Structures are given as C-alpha cells and as structure tokens.
Amino acid sequence: MAADGRSNVKIAEGEFGYVLEDVPHLTDYIPNLPTYPNPLQNNPAYSVVKQYFVNEGDTVPQKVVVQKNSARGTHFRRAGPRQKVYFQPDDVNACIVTCGGLCPGLNTVIREIVCGLCHMYGVNEVYGVVDGYKGFYARNTVTLTPKSVNDIHKRGGTILGSSRGGHDTMKIVDSIQDRGIHQVYIIGGDGTQKGASLIFEEIQRRGLKVAVAGIPKTIDNDIAVIDKSFGFDTAVEEAQRAINAAHVEASSVENGIGVVKLMGRHSGFIAMYATLASRDVDCCLIPESPFYLEGKGGLYEYVERRLKENGHMVIVVAEGAGQELIAESTHDHQDASGNKLLHDVGLWLSQKIKDHFSRRGKMQITLKYIDPTYMIRAIPSIASDNVYCTLLAHSAIHGAMAGYTGFTVGLVNGRHTYIPFYRVTESRNKVVITDRMWARLLSSTNQPSFLSAEDIEAAKRAETTSIWRAGSGKYTVEGHHETPGDDIHTENHGAESESNGTGSAC
Numbered sequence: 001m002a003a004d005g006r007s008n009v010k011i012a013e014g015e016f017g018y019v020l021e022d023v024p025h026l027t028d029y030i031p032n033l034p035t036y037p038n039p040l041q042n043n044p045a046y047s048v049v050k051q052y053f054v055n056e057g058d059t060v061p062q063k064v065v066v067q068k069n070s071a072r073g074t075h076f077r078r079a080g081p082r083q084k085v086y087f088q089p090d091d092v093n094a095c096i097v098t099c100g101g102l103c104p105g106l107n108t109v110i111r112e113i114v115c116g117l118c119h120m121y122g123v124n125e126v127y128g129v130v131d132g133y134k135g136f137y138a139r140n141t142v143t144l145t146p147k148s149v150n151d152i153h154k155r156g157g158t159i160l161g162s163s164r165g166g167h168d169t170m171k172i173v174d175s176i177q178d179r180g181i182h183q184v185y186i187i188g189g190d191g192t193q194k195g196a197s198l199i200f201e202e203i204q205r206r207g208l209k210v211a212v213a214g215i216p217k218t219i220d221n222d223i224a225v226i227d228k229s230f231g232f233d234t235a236v237e238e239a240q241r242a243i244n245a246a247h248v249e250a251s252s253v254e255n256g257i258g259v260v261k262l263m264g265r266h267s268g269f270i271a272m273y274a275t276l277a278s279r280d281v282d283c284c285l286i287p288e289s290p291f292y293l294e295g296k297g298g299l300y301e302y303v304e305r306r307l308k309e310n311g312h313m314v315i316v317v318a319e320g321a322g323q324e325l326i327a328e329s330t331h332d333h334q335d336a337s338g339n340k341l342l343h344d345v346g347l348w349l350s351q352k353i354k355d356h357f358s359r360r361g362k363m364q365i366t367l368k369y370i371d372p373t374y375m376i377r378a379i380p381s382i383a384s385d386n387v388y389c390t391l392l393a394h395s396a397i398h399g400a401m402a403g404y405t406g407f408t409v410g411l412v413n414g415r416h417t418y419i420p421f422y423r424v425t426e427s428r429n430k431v432v433i434t435d436r437m438w439a440r441l442l443s444s445t446n447q448p449s450f451l452s453a454e455d456i457e458a459a460k461r462a463e464t465t466s467i468w469r470a471g472s473g474k475y476t477v478e479g480h481h482e483t484p485g486d487d488i489h490t491e492n493h494g495a496e497s498e499s500n501g502t503g504s505a506c
C-alpha cells in the first residue's frame with residue numbers, strides 16, 4: 001500500500017493545460033459491473049428538477065482567478081447524482097463511522113446520510129460503527145433509520161461516538177467484508193482521511209465491490225483544497241460569546257485584560273475569523289505568525305500601550321500559537337493517533353503577562369483567562385452549517401451510488417466535488433500571513449505584526465504553489481513543502497490569488 005495514498009492517482013489532461021485529478025471508480029478494478037437507472041428519476045421530489053443529473057464530464061476548477069494566458073489548471077470531478085448507478089438499492093448495506101475530535105455538525109451529517117440513502121435511493125440497511133475506527137472490529141454496529149436519527153442534528157457530538165488511534169486496516173476491512181458492507185461513509189479529519197485511503201486501497205486489493213467515501217471534518221478548518229469545513233462557522237459564532245465575556249470583564253475594571261484561547265492546533269482560522277467578526281479584540285495570536293514577548297515591538301510593550309490608550313484589552317490566542325516559546329516544549333507527548341499534545345498557551349500567556357506587570361510594579365492589571373475550547377466544539381451546528389452538512393452528505397451518497405470510491409467530498413470554489421484522498425491529506429490549510437486576510441486582521445486590531453523585514457520575506461518565499469506540469473506526470477512544488485504528519489503544511493493561497501483565509505477566493 002502506498003503510504004501517501006498516491007497509488008491511485010488518476011489524471012486526465014485536456015487542452016490548454018486542463019488537468020482533471022479524478023477519483024477512482026469501482027470499474028477501475030472490477031470490470032463489467034452492471035448499471036441501473038438512478039431511482040431519483042422516479043422520485044416525485046426530484047423528477048421535476050430541470051437537468052437534475054450531473055453531466056459525466058462536469059468538472060470544477062481549483063483556481064478561479066486567472067489571467068488571460070493562464071493554463072486551465074487542476075480540476076476536480078463535480079459531485080452530484082448520475083443517470084446510472086452501480087448498486088441496486090435493495091441490496092445495499094451501508095455503514096457510517098465518525099473518527100477524531102468532535103465538531104459541530106457531525107450528527108447532521110450522520111442524519112443526512114441515513115435519510116438521504118433511504119429517501120433518495122431507497123436504501124434501508126444503514127449501520128453505525130461505534131466509537132471510531134476501532135469500533136469496526138471491537139464493537140457491534142447499531143442500526144440507523146430515518147426515525148432513529150430524526151432529531152439528532154439538534155445535539156452536539158456524535159451519536160456514534162468517536163476515538164483516536166485504533167486504525168488497523170486489515171481488521172477493519174475484514175469486518176467490512178464479513179458484515180457484507182457495500183458503502184462505507186467515513187467522517188473525520190486529516191488522520192481519518194489517511195485511514196480511509198488505506199481502507200480503500202485494501203478493499204481494492206481484495207477486489208471488493210465496496211465504495212469508500214470520506215466526509216472531511218475538522219473544527220480547525222485546516223483540511224487542504226476545500227473552501228471550508230463544516231462546523232467552522234458554528235465555532236466562530238460560538239467563540240463570539242467567549243470574546244464578549246472577555247471584553248465585558250476587561251472593560252469593567254481598571255487595566256483589565258481578557259485572554260481567550262480558541263482551538264487551532266496548526267492553523268489559526270477560528271482565532272482569525274472570531275477576531276475579525278468581533279471587533280473587540282486587540283490582539284490575535286496564531287500558530288502561523290510567531291510572536292515574542294520582550295523588548296521593542298514585543299507583546300508586553302503593546303499590552304502596556306493598549307492599556308494606557310484604552311484602559312482594557314482582549315487577547316485571542318489559538319491553541320497552537322507560541323508553542324516554541326513555552327519552556328518545557330521539549331517534551332513530545334502524543335495522543336493515541338500520534339498528534340502532538342500541546343501546552344496550554346492560554347494559561348502560560350496569562351501567567352507571563354501577570355508576572356511581567358507585577359515585576360514592573362508600575363501598572364496594576366486584572367487579567368481573566370477564558371478557555372471555551374471544548375464548549376465551542378461540543379455544541380450543535382448552526383443553521384448554515386446544517387445545510388452545508390446536508391449537501392456534503394448528499395454528495396457522498398450520489399458519488400458512492402454512482403460507483404465512485406476512494407474520494408473525499410468537498411466544496412471547491414462554491415461547488416461540490418469529489419477529491420482524491422491524497423489531495424486532502426498531503427498538505428494542510430494554513431493562514432497565509434502575507435495574504436490580505438491577515439492584513440485585514442492586523443489593521444482591525446492594530447496589533448504589531450511581530451515580524452521583521454526578513455521574516456516577511458521568508459514568509460513570502462515560503463508560500464507554496466503546486467503546479468501541475470503537463471506531460472511530466474508530477475507536481476512541481478515552488479516554495480517549501482513539508483510532509484503530512486509534521487507540523488506545517490501549506491496549500492496554494494499564493495500571491496496571485498487572494499484567499500479569504502479559508503481556502504476560497506474572496
């Protein structure tokens with residue numbers, strides 16, 4: 001099996017630099033599979049839709065801002081229902097699993113897969129795998145029906161349970177084979193999608209007629225290629241409550257400081273968006289933008305100035321920020337999935353600021369530290385995320401029914417697509433600090449950038465642009481590129497295009 005999931009790369013090239021990064025199909029390894037008319041044709045709700053079925057040739061460009069002479073570039077297959085399906089609904093056994101950390105909207109995705117399979121395609125056998133990947137071989141499944149999942153979208157978490165670690169490809173595929181499963185819907189983050197890729201490869205190796213569909217999940221919004229991950233808007237919305245509280249506390253006392261820690265292990269999207277939305281934040285610290293405490297241009301100096309100007313201030317810090325500054329950071333503890341465990345930067349920063357002002361003795365401060373991280377992650381999704389989750393679930397179902405496999409669904413430039421696993425696991429979305437979105441933040445908070453001229457040049461150089469070299473059979477990566485599993489991955493939000501900071505063009 002290819003560790004990077006690239007053993008199934010399917011590339012089609014067309015005119016003017018057009019490249020389709022296609023996803024695998026069951027017929028790639030099982031020839032002569034019979035097809036059936038899509039039952040949606042006779043569905044009263046859908047049959048009235050003008051051109052309901054997606055044309056086989058429809059694809060979506062990864063890059064929409066182009067110049068006159070630009071090559072057409074990378075495209076992904078458009079998601080949606082096809083005229084022909086490769087499964088007879090009556091015969092289908094489907095299963096759903098949720099892995100990794102929680103995220104608002106997980107239950108909505110589960111609900112919509114169950115209801116979509118049943119109401120759109122007439123599939124009645126849907127099972128839930130309990131407690132993540134290890135549940136395939138260590139637990140019994142639960143039966144899911146439209147009735148049993150009817151109101152689960154109103155609850156946070158996942159009704160199926162989730163876990164880290166425990167991915168055993170062979171045991172998982174044995175379980176899929178033994179249980180007679182035909183469609184596997186896997187909801188989870190980058191680690192989960194890597195696991196899904198291995199499952200797909202083993203299924204293919206055994207020649208099983210089983211479609212594997214990933215639905216990307218991460219509250220950190222750091223999954224590559226896609227515009228935005230579900231639950232992100234909910235997280236940003238909920239973060240406002242914590243920031244408001246910090247602002248009220250800070251502004252109610254003399255020299256009040258409110259510190260709010262938000263999630264974001266490698267990427268500061270939640271912190272950046274919550275800061276931009278709130279307008280009460282004076283300083284936002286994220287993993288992508290190193291900062292320092294002492295001396296000219298440092299955080300202490302800024303805090304002092306802000307307190308003198310306004311009498312209070314609010315600092316938002318993403319959990320992955322400043323890890324390199326924390327003294328004990330030489331330790332290398334990991335969770336069960338191998339993710340590095342972080343120090344509590346919020347607690348550390350709060351103590352540092354308190355110590356600084358008590359040492360100086362000039363200014364009495366009152367600092368309140370708020371850590372709403374798990375409260376933000378554990379709530380149900382807001383309305384817009386619910387609709388988004390529904391469309392992701394439907395895209396996954398349409399893809400699996402149409403025989404596609406080994407894919408992740410994702411919104412690319414506002415269109416739903418099927419993306420090969422390796423594309424969402426080989427890099428990670430990060431806030432680009434030389435992009436306009438971060439500049440907007442700096443201008444809204446007035447905080448120092450903490451960057452020297454050399455740092456800025458280095459950040460510009462570090463922007464990665466992956467370019468498909470037609471005919472060469474591989475990507476040329478300009479700028480730096482680090483491999484997954486480590487701490488830094490950048491996607492293409494390069495100088496030519498303005499990103500909205502979540503991966504799509506403004």
Ligand SMILES: Nc1ncnc2c1ncn2[C@@H]1O[C@H](COP(=O)(O)OP(=O)(O)OP(=O)(O)O)[C@@H](O)[C@H]1O
Binds near residue numbers: 194198217219
């Ligand atoms: N490289 C990998 N190969 C196979 N399985 C993996 C890999 N990385 C992670 N997994 C499995 O995927 C599951 C979830 O991984 P992880 O805990 O890293 O969360 P995630 O899916 O990345 O979500 P998030 O980081 O958003 O919480 C775990 O069961 C883990 O064993």
Ligand SMILES: O=P(O)(O)OC[C@H]1O[C@](O)(CO)[C@@H](O)[C@@H]1O
Binds near residue numbers: 100164189218263
């Ligand atoms: O659920 P755990 O293991 O505490 O992990 C928390 C991590 O999960 C995430 O919510 C998603 O990856 C991160 O933001 C956070 O660091």
Ligand SMILES: [Mg+2]
Binds near residue numbers: 100189190191
């Ligand atoms: Mg992850």
